[in-house]
Amino acid sequence: MAAAAADSKQAEDLVALDVSGPLPLTDIFLLATGRNERNVVAIASEIEDRLIEHGSKPLRREGRAEGRWILLDFGDLVVHVFHEEDRMYYSLERLWKDCPVVPIDLPVRESAE
Template identity: 40%
Template sequence: MPRAGALRRATPEDNVLSQTIPAAASAAAKVAPMTPQGPAAETDVTSETLLARILASLDDDKAEDVVTIDLRGRSSVADYMVVCSGRSSRQVGAIAEKLMDRLKEEFGRVCKVEGKDQGDWVLVDTADVIVHIFRPEVREFYQLEKMWMPGAAGFGAGRA
């Protein structure tokens, strides 16, 4: 969903890797499970609520090295990006499948998904949060998080 001022060009200063959401936020989402609300509730869900549920789902399914990147004010594509790993192609696919099932059941949110059949890198687009689930070797190869760090190559950072 486009936001006002979404056409602003990103600068190296904009690309700061956010802090990972504290474990307490993830634990709070587990303590107070969300109830099924049906498809009509999809528009009522904030990106922060959605993010908390996504992080809880990833934790439930033993996703590893979960990193949350705050995109608010820097991208009109989504508010957050989450990058994580599964130990095998089978686990990567299962994490994605469970996440989509939970979001559909609890929020009525139908997610777009790419790469689930191969299981090397699955992208789950929830509209407000984009989730990348990798096998460790594939994640290391693409190094997606580094694109969002200050001074990353490709963003015109000063080099000697």
């Protein structure tokens, strides 16, 4: 659901990692990239709104004011929405490279031809 919400706001490079082994407090990291600060905030807002609509409450939010790296902590799921430069700089995929990637099934977008 979080990945679909991110995708609906044109998030790029969606990756879900199973971090339940090394991190006992959470199960999944969802990583997403926005093209600019406004897009990063829009992606994070859409994810938060959709999860709240379905009964999940965020335990913590960080980074909304800057719009460069927004972290949304929903307990079992932690969402990281990055500006593309920050995503490359922090490279969480490299840090958590030993964690399994969780497949993300997204609906196919229709092209605007």
